[in-house]
Amino acid sequence: MPTPTQMESLRNAISYDRLPVCSGAVSSPPEALYLYYGKEKPRFVNFGSATPEDLDSLVAACDPATFGRGDEDVYDESYRKAFKMDAANFAVQFDLAASGLIGTLEDRLLQGDTGNMKIKAELYKLNVYDKDSFFKAHRDTPRGTNMIGSLMIIYPTPHEGGELVLRHKDHEWKFDAKSLTASQVSPSLAYVAFYSDIEHEVLKVTSGRRVTITYNLYLEVPAADTRASTIIREVKSISNLQRTLQGLLKSPEFLPTGATLGFGLVHLYPVTFNTKLRDLANYLKGEDANVYQVCRELRLQPSVRVIYDDVQRGSRFGIMMEKIVKNPSYHYEEEEGYEDRLIEIGGKAVNKKEGVDLSRIQERSSTNAELITWVSPFNRRTKLHDVNVTYGNEVSVGYMYCSPCIIVSIPPAIDRL
Numbered sequence: 089m090p091t092p093t094q095m096e097s098l099r100n101a102i103s104y105d106r107l108p109v110c111s112g113a114v115s116s117p118p119e120a121l122y123l124y125y126g127k128e129k130p131r132f133v134n135f136g137s138a139t140p141e142d143l144d145s146l147v148a149a150c151d152p153a154t155f156g157r158g159d160e161d162v163y164d165e166s167y168r169k170a171f172k173m174d175a176a177n178f179a180v181q182f183d184l185a186a187s188g189l190i191g192t193l194e195d196r197l198l199q200g201d202t203g204n205m206k207i208k209a210e211l212y213k214l215n216v217y218d219k220d221s222f223f224k225a226h227r228d229t230p231r232g233t234n235m236i237g238s239l240m241i242i243y244p245t246p247h248e249g250g251e252l253v254l255r256h257k258d259h260e261w262k263f264d265a266k267s268l269t270a271s272q273v274s275p276s277l278a279y280v281a282f283y284s285d286i287e288h289e290v291l292k293v294t295s296g297r298r299v300t301i302t303y304n305l306y307l308e309v310p311a312a313d314t315r316a317s318t319i320i321r322e323v324k325s326i327s328n329l330q331r332t333l334q335g336l337l338k339s340p341e342f343l344p345t346g347a348t349l350g351f352g353l354v355h356l357y358p359v360t361f362n363t364k365l366r367d368l369a370n371y372l373k374g375e376d377a378n379v380y381q382v383c384r385e386l387r388l389q390p391s392v393r394v395i396y397d398d399v400q401r402g403s404r405f406g407i408m409m410e411k412i413v414k415n416p417s418y419h420y421e422e423e424e425g426y427e428d429r430l431i432e433i434g435g436k437a438v439n440k441k442e443g444v445d446l447s448r449i450q451e452r453s454s455t456n457a458e459l460i461t462w463v464s465p466f467n468r469r470t471k472l473h474d475v476n477v478t479y480g481n482e483v484s485v486g487y488m489y490c491s492p493c494i495i496v497s498i499p500p501a502i503d504r505l
């Protein structure tokens with residue numbers, strides 16, 4: 089076992105000061121505040137000078153906003169009260185590509201190996217929140233393994249309330265678009281972008297109207313001709329973790345007989361039954377991306393794994409799999425003998441917490457058991473069964489959120505020194 093101080097230094101080095109959220113104001117030419125909407129007889133609104141009547145007309149052209157609850161698309165005013173318009177029915181004059189905003193988001197939201205990727209934004213929806221509108225806490229519905237986040241543009245229409253509250257781990261951010269745009273000298277739009285798995289809610293609008301457009305953000309490998317000029321975005325915490333782990337690996341006292349280290353990831357990732365866990369490594373977010381990159385650069389051959397739970401018999405053990413064989417929210421105790429079957433197809437009995445010894449794990453499977461030394465906890469915070477059956481912003485389109493971990497094998501000191 090590593091000494092507590094060595095483990096502590098490794099845990100501290102993971103600590104990460106980058107936010108999973110990026111927000112601000114973009115100053116824009118006046119026409120960026122124009123919007124055309126409707127089909128046969130398109131209408132026009134200028135959000136820089138919109139009258140209440142202009143906004144009444146916009147609301148009249150919208151539908152009530154539904155949301156996803158499990159496999160259902162539902163309208164329920166106790167959960168979400170707002171209006172929506174699908175992207176096919178409006179045209180924004182705000183030129184996202186020319187605004188330079190995507191570059192800012194790439195700098196702020198892509199870390200580690202994803203720093204070589206590009207963000208592609210897809211216009212998704214327009215929403216109007218009028219008096220008493222709100223959207224309770226949810227995570228955005230995953231729409232692709234490469235979906236990384238959501239970008240909200242908020243027009244400078246007069247309104248009170250309607251702040252966007254975002255939560256991640258123990259942190260909470262409150263984003264008030266109106267005060268941001270009001271403090272700008274030239275006409276501007278407020279923006280906020282965040283990883284899709286971040287829990288967020290829109291507080292009640294108490295007066296006026298809050299109008300937003302939403303883009304879904306996807307990761308893309310840049311075209312070959314632009315790749316040469318891409319910058320690898322380095323952040324301080326990469327070198328912190330890298331320096332610390334590198335130093336420890338050189339110490340004969342650190343895990344002298346080798347070990348399997350586990351890093352519980354802090355974000356959720358969209359998967360299908362066909363998703364290869366190996367491919368998820370390309371789409372890791374924030375601090376998860378850093379951990380993976382550092383391990384890869386130190387030639388520790390990190391791998392992404394899922395652990396299926398055994399909740400009924402206590403939360404200490406699980407079966408670790410190299411592939412997705414069931415909905416990640418599945419609990420195998422629901423099916424008699426499933427634990428054994430997972431082991432038959434390559435699963436390993438593992439501890440999900442510290443303070444369990446190998447013999448206890450071997451009671452589960454004498455043939456295929458492994459003791460994991462968890463550097464960061466395997467994450468119970470993002471309980472998958474909660475995540476997949478509760479609320480999204482749209483009915484599920486076949487992707488499930490999965491909370492994987494990164495596993496690395498540390499060779500015995502004699503082999504690495």
Ligand SMILES: O=C(O)CCC(=O)C(=O)O
Binds near residue numbers: 228240252481
């Ligand atoms: O309007 C916002 O700021 C957020 C809306 C939202 O979370 C959603 O439409 O999924």
Ligand SMILES: [Fe+2]
Binds near residue numbers: 226227228288481
């Ligand atoms: Fe949302």
